[in-house]
Each structure stands twice: as structure tokens, then as C-alpha cells.
Amino acid sequence: MAAPGPNGSTTLADHENLVNSLYQPGADVPKINAILTRYQRSQQGWQFADQLLHSNDDKARFFGALTFTIKINTDWSTLSDEDAAALRQRLLTWLVRLVQARDGPVVIRKVCSALVAQFLKSWTSWDRCLRHLLCCFAAGRVVGVEETLQFHPTNDIFLKLNSLELKTSLWFMTTLVEEVGKTNAKNSQAHHYHRQVLLNLQDTIPLIHVLLKNPKVDNEIVEEAIKCFQAWVNYAHGSLVSDASRDGLENLKYLAPLLLQKLVNENLFEVTVEFFTDVLVNFPAFFDSSIYASLASMFTSPVATVYFSALKAGQGNEEAQDFSRLLFAYGDAAVQDLAQNVHDHRLQLVLDHFLDLLDAPGYDEAELQICSQAIEFWQTYTEFATDSLFTAGENREPWMDVTKDHIAKALQHSWSKIRPPNPEVVASWNSETRVDFRSLRQDFTDLVQASFTLLGLAAFEHFAQLALKSLSSRSWYDLEAALFGLNALSDSVAEDSASDEALSKIFRSSLFRDMMDPTLTVPLQAQVTALGTITNYTSFFERQTEFLPDMLGFLFTFLGHPTLAIVAAKAIWSTCSSCRKHLIPQINEFVKAYEPHSQTDPGVREKIVGAIAMIVQALPSDEEKVNSLSTLIAFVERDADYCYVMRIANRTEEALNSGLCALRSLSSIGKGLQMPDEAVIDLEIEGNLSNSWVLPIGQDLQARVKRILHAVTGHLSFDNAIIEAGCQVLRTGYKETAPGLFVLPPEVTVDFVAWACGSGLSQTGVTYVLETATAMLARKRNASTPAMSNAASKIWNVVLRLIKVSSKEPIADPEVIASCIHLAEKMIPHHLQSFFGPENLDILSDFFALSISFLMTPEIMPKRAAGSFWAVFVQRHELGDDIGGKVHMAMQVYGPQLCHALVRNISGEAARSELDMLSLPLKKLVFAEPQAKAWLSDALESNSFVSDRVDLTTRRLWLQKILGLRGGAQTNLAVKELWMSCYGSNMEYAS
Structure with a gap:
């Protein structure tokens, strides 16, 4: 297809053909x-738009009208004041001409949209x-603004206009109000638009009033009048306007009673219901008490009865659905009146x-939605009553007893709806219906929980009686x-x-x-929920221990059930x-009961051995614990041995x-x-060890754990899930409160880290291992014991060598480097002796250089890690002379580089979301380092300051401000202010 150039040489027919070709098949x-x-976009675009409108x-x-809008939004700055005035005249001319032609x-x-764009x-x-x-419509031509003063009052003009002229006026006004409402009234230019649009109230209100009141007006015009009214109400709600203007907007309320009458007009029902629903949801204060009273009367009228009957019968059409949305919007808005006016x-x-x-029957989307909305209303109703109860204190409100009765009834009614239907019905559901039903049951849960404050144990006893019945x-x-x-x-x-x-x-x-009786056809869902009752009420069994043996026997029986086993295992665990x-x-007996199930579903086995271990933890002596744990470890060894056999067999x-x-x-x-309270005690206390864990029987058991860990991870090191699971084994010991089976020597973690970083693990696997080592180093108590100091030195040496290799190669996975830097952060301050150990000094410079370089990388993970590391490193720590001197020497070398990196980010290279992270090391540096002023001054005056929008004087003033803040909370704000200044008016990237 030949493409004529945008130089005005083409004909109207060419343009028409080009536009129409958009709609041709295969275009x-x-x-x-x-x-x-x-x-x-060409200079002739204005003529192009005008030509197409012909x-x-x-x-x-x-397309011509669209082009006018595009030109206004993109090329407005090229127009003079005279051009702008002529453009409005031209658009008005086209609007009048098109309306007269009944377009x-x-x-x-x-075209209305183009006029609004021009207005803005x-x-x-x-x-x-x-x-x-x-x-203009009344005159049949475009009249001057001054000529409008000679026309009749606005009310008289309405009578001279035809239906299309009225509709066009409403379309224009609706669009104008909606678009002006989107602007910020605090902006000076936007305030000018708000002032102008508000002047139109004196014409809009009479226009809408006439159209709503006159029964002879065509329904299509009334529909547009309602939409215009709704736009004005939304504007009144959302705009920040002066009190004087607010008074003018208050006059809109006088139109609401007229609109109520349109609810009985089936042709206007949809648009009228949408209006009332929207306002009740978003701006309920717009309606006065008389409107709420009228709506209540409408909901109890014969017309409403028809809708309710359809909804309750599960036969609600689209109008009935609209009606239900209006009802629920009213319920939320009028909840106070509904709760307190018990005699109305x-x-x-x-x-x-x-x-x-x-009680709406059926389970299709509409019926579930109605029931869900009804439950949500009763949730709102219950929460209002609860808030009122707390507010009233000892002065009990007289309406509260009636309210409680309503809430109790709501529980009874909604309970029948959340009953699972028979399997045939469930089998017919699609995925959305299943999700909706689960959501409905969650809504019911929320309502039940909300009701407890008011109903107390009565609600619980009600369900208990229902269950027994x-x-x-x-x-x-x-x-x-x-x-x-x-x-x-x-x-x-x-409890x-x-x-x-x-x-x-x-x-x-x-x-x-x-539940266990095979002769009874008990639905699976009922069995699952029954098991959940045990899990949820384990504290009852603490108080009533006589029930425990039978209950656990029941649970172990279900371990053989293919579907319920995991649910039963969770209940046993709880x-x-x-x-x-x-x-x-x-x-x-527990161990014996588990033996037949030791080859069942892996998830079940994990839960059960853990549950038995909880009982082991409660044993009074370590000797008893060792004996019981030996049996549990034997179960695990079976899986490890089978893993080896299967691996050999490929x-x-x-x-x-x-x-x-x-x-x-x-x-x-x-x-x-x-321990149940999970109190944390350091694991490397070298004295006061329990005898059992230093005797051969305890040492042997721990060795068995290590063998399983090393064997499985060694055989299957190619799988990230295996490596992650191995790391979790190590971490369980980090949380222990006393010496025990999983309180492995730090050397075990050291060996694991060295093996992971040198055996070709995937980078994800290496990340898991580094995060595990970081978790061990993060424990502060007794971190300076010889065992931990030695472990920290070895781990740090491995990590430094990993960094040295990574710094010379493209990084395939920045998570590894981020994990390395996080680990370095946990070395401070308790492991700084190891951090600066003589065996590490030759490659420590690589780490510092890399951490600085990553402050300027686009990779967010290592960048955040580097910022966090330096925020900790530059702080004042209580250090000995030797290690304090090494920290000081490092700061002399890398402190200036850190300042240059931070300034480079703040002055143009950082994203807005990174500023808080970058502010943190800056705050700590200014507070802790006497030389921060000189280093920052040098960076601000160097090429590291990448923006040319901020002059040198402003930079120096900013530095004085930062120094004066001394690392306070306002530092973040000052950083953001400088960053904004560096971007100037170009905020596309900044946003």
C-alpha cells in the first residue's frame, strides 16, 4: 500500500481509504x-483532522475528531492564544454542525472529548x-460568549432543544466534570479549571431537574441526565474545593428525591440502581435521612418483594442481581440505623x-455471590454492634439484645448454606464455583469469629449441639x-x-x-473436618488427658488412609x-504404632517422627532421649540406605x-x-555439656545424623531441593537451647560450606549453603569461643576465594554474591578478628572493591546487600586496639570510594526505590566517621556527581544540611530532595 507523505498533498478520498483499510480483513x-x-503528528495534522470531519x-x-484530541494533547504548546481561541470556535462549529446533521x-x-481536552x-x-x-444549539450556530447574555434564561433554552442537542450537552458536561475531577485542585492551574467547572452548576442543576421531573422526556435523555448527575456527585466527593463551592455542590442533593421515582421505571432501572449503589458505596453521606427512609420503604414495597422472591428462589434475572447489589450497598451504608432502630x-x-x-438455594456463581454478600453484611453489622459494645462500656445499649438475636439468626441461616452439597453436585462444579464456595466458607468463618465477642460461649454451644444432633x-x-x-x-x-x-x-x-467405620459411607470432607477438630482443640486434651489415648489411636488408624493420612499426621503433630x-x-507405643507406617507417604513420615521427637524432648533425662532417638534415626537410615541403592541403580x-x-x-x-518456647542458647558452650552427648552413645548417635546428611547430599548434590533440605537439618541445631542431637560442632557447617563452594554445586545450591552459614554466624552469644572463631575464619576464607573467582567472571547469578556480602555483614563485630585474619588479607581487598562496585550495579540484590554491609561496617563498635586499627585502615582506603559511590547514585544513577537503602550507609557514615565531611565534599565536587542540574553551591549547602542532621531520620528526606533536584522536570524514570 502506497503511503502518501504527511504534506497535505493527499485527497480526502485517500484519507478515507486509509482509515477504512484499518477495518478490512487481513489489514x-x-x-x-x-x-x-x-x-x-505532522504540522498539517490540524488540517488532516478537519478534512476527515468533512x-x-x-x-x-x-478519526478526525480523535486526531483533534491527540493534537491538543501533544502539540498544544505550539499554538498561540489566537490559535487556541480559533480552535475552540472550530470545535464548537463542528459540534453544532454534526448535531444538526444528526450524526x-x-x-x-x-468531538465533545476534544472540546474537554481543549478546556484542560x-x-x-x-x-x-x-x-x-x-x-449555540438554540441559535443553530456558534455564538460568542458575550451573546449568551442576550439569550433567555437557561430554563427557557431547554424547551427549544431537540433530544440530540440535550444529550450532546449532557455528554459534554459529564466528560468535563469527570476529567476535571481527575486533576489536583491544589495545583494552581487545576484550581483554575475547578473554578470554571463549578460555575456550570447553576445551569446543570436546572437542566437535570427539568429532565428528571418531566415525565414526557425520552428515557434515553433521562439516562444521560442520571449519568451526568452521578458524575457531579463523584466530583463532589473526590474534589478538594473551597467551602463556597462546597455549598454549591450541596444543591445537588435536592435532585436525589426525583431520581428515586425512576426506580419504578423498568427502562431506567439499571442506570438508576447503578447511581444509588455507587453513591451508597463511595459517598453515603451525600444522601440525607429522607433518602435512606425512602430506600427502606422501597425495600419493603411490593415491587421489591418480587425481586426478593426471585433471588430467594434462585431465579434472579439481571435486574434482580442489580437490586441485590443496591440492597447490600444500602445495608453497609445504613448499618447503624438497622442495628439501633429496633422499633422501626x-x-x-x-x-x-x-x-x-x-438461604438462597443453588451453588451457581450468582447465588454464591448473593449469599457471600449477605454474610459480609452480617459481618459489618456484627462489627458495628461489637464496636458499640466497647464504646458503651457499662452503659448497655437497649437495642443490643435484639441485635444479638439477629446475629444468632444470621449464624443459623448461613450455616445451612456452607454445608457441602452431595458429591453429584460437587462433581458438576467448575474451578470458579469451587473457589467461590471456599470463599463463602471463609466468609462464614470470619462471621463466626466476629460474633463471639457478642454471643460468647452460646455460639460455641450452638454448633456443638448441632454437631451432636x-x-x-x-x-x-x-x-x-x-x-x-x-x-x-x-x-x-x-484455651x-x-x-x-x-x-x-x-x-x-x-x-x-x-469416622473409622467402613460400613458407614462418611463423606471425605466430614472426615477431614473431624480431624481438624482434634488439631484445633489440642489444648482441650492438655486439660482432659483421659481422652488422649483413644484420640491418638483414632489418628494412627487413619495413617493408612491414602487421602486422610497427611491430615491425620498433622493432627498427631499438633x-x-x-x-x-x-x-x-x-x-x-507411639514408636510401635508408627512402625507399620514407616514406608508410607513421605510427608506423613516426616510429621510422625517429628511428633514422636516432641515427646522425646519432654523426657526427663538425656539417657532416655538417646535411646528413643536411636529408634527414630534408624527409621531415617532406612530411607537414606534406600536412596543409595536407587542411586546406584540409576x-x-x-x-x-x-x-x-x-x-x-x-x-x-x-x-x-x-524447647516449646524456642528459647535460644548458644550452641558452642564448651563447658557444662550433658554427659549423654559427650559419651560414646551420644556421640555415636550424632555421627549417624552426620552420615545421613553427608551421604544423601553427596549422592544427590545436583538437586537443589536436596541441598536446601540438608541446610535445614543444620539449621535445626542452631535454634537449640541446650546440647543435643542436632547441636553439631561448627566444623560440620564449615565442611559443608567448603564442599558446596568447591564441588560444582549449582549457584542456587551455593546460595542455600551460604545463607545457612550466615545463620550460624548470626548468633552473637559466645561468638568469640575458639570453636566459633576458627569456624568463622575458615568459612570467611572460603567465601573470599569464591568472591575472588566471581570478581573475574561475569556473574551468572547475583544471588550468590548477595549471599556472600550478607555473610560478611554477620561477621561484624563479633568475628572481625576472623574477618581481618592474616590468612585472608591477601584477598580481602577483592571483597571491599567488589562491595563498592556493587553499590553501582543495576542488580538489586547485591546492591542492597552491599548497602546493608557498609551501613554496619562504618558504625562505631567497641573494638580492641589491634582490630580497631585494621578497621580504621580499611576506612581510610575505602571510605572515600564509598562516598563517591553513594554520591554517584544520589545524583542520578539510583532508582527512587533504592534511596532508602542508600541513605542508610550515608547516615551511619556521617554519624560515626570524622572524615566523612572531607570525603563527601570531594565526591560532591568531582565527576562522581553525574547530574548537571545542581550547581556547586547547592551541593555544598546540601552537605552542610546532611552533616547537621548527624544521621537523623531526616537524612532520608534530604537525600530524596537532592535526587529530585538532579532529575529536574524529567520524572519519567523517577516515577
């Missing part, structure tokens, strides 16, 4: 758009632009409707829903012994025998965690599964052995 749209864009083709006319709404609306660019006032436009018959009827909607009749889905409600209350009730009587009845019942001391007498997937199970089981045992 090269990008190429055509590129040609049209060149026309639009076309007889509506697509060409639309389509798409083209007319686009021009400083020239266009006061009462709506009246000006109305007068209409409001009580509305509340009954909210209750009834909880459902169990008696073997109504499994009712039972599941009742247990679901009990589980929702566990956080509120579980309170007042709930024990009701729980005793449940746990003493046939509930769990029935029960053992809470009741470990009470279960000590059964520990051998059955890699099976080897990986067994290896992961072995390592994760070790980690689970380690977590189970931790």
Missing part, C-alpha cells in the same frame, strides 16, 4: 497505524461553558430480607458444617476450660468411631506438640524421593526436639 494494522500517526464516512469522521453518538462524543489545556476562561453550548418496622423487615438471602441422625453434611463452625471458634474458645463440657460430649460420642509431657508413658527419581524424605525427617526430628 496490516501496525503499518497503517504508523502512517496515520505520522499524519496526526467526510461522509463515520469512521473517517471519528451518530460515537463521533459527537469524540487553555488558560483562557470559558465560564459557564454548558450555557454557551446550549445557546420497615428496618426490621429489611433485616429479615438480609437473613432470607442467606447431626451425628445422632447421621446427617454427615450437617455434621461437617457444625464441626466447621466449631473449628472457626477454636482461637476464641480453645477456655468453660468449653470443656461441650467438647467432652463431642469427643466422648461416637463421632470418631463412626497433639504431641501441646501434650508432649502427658504422652511420655505412651512413647514406646533410578534417580526414587533416589530423590527417599533422600528428601530422609533429610526432611531429620529436620522434623530436630524441630520436635526444640
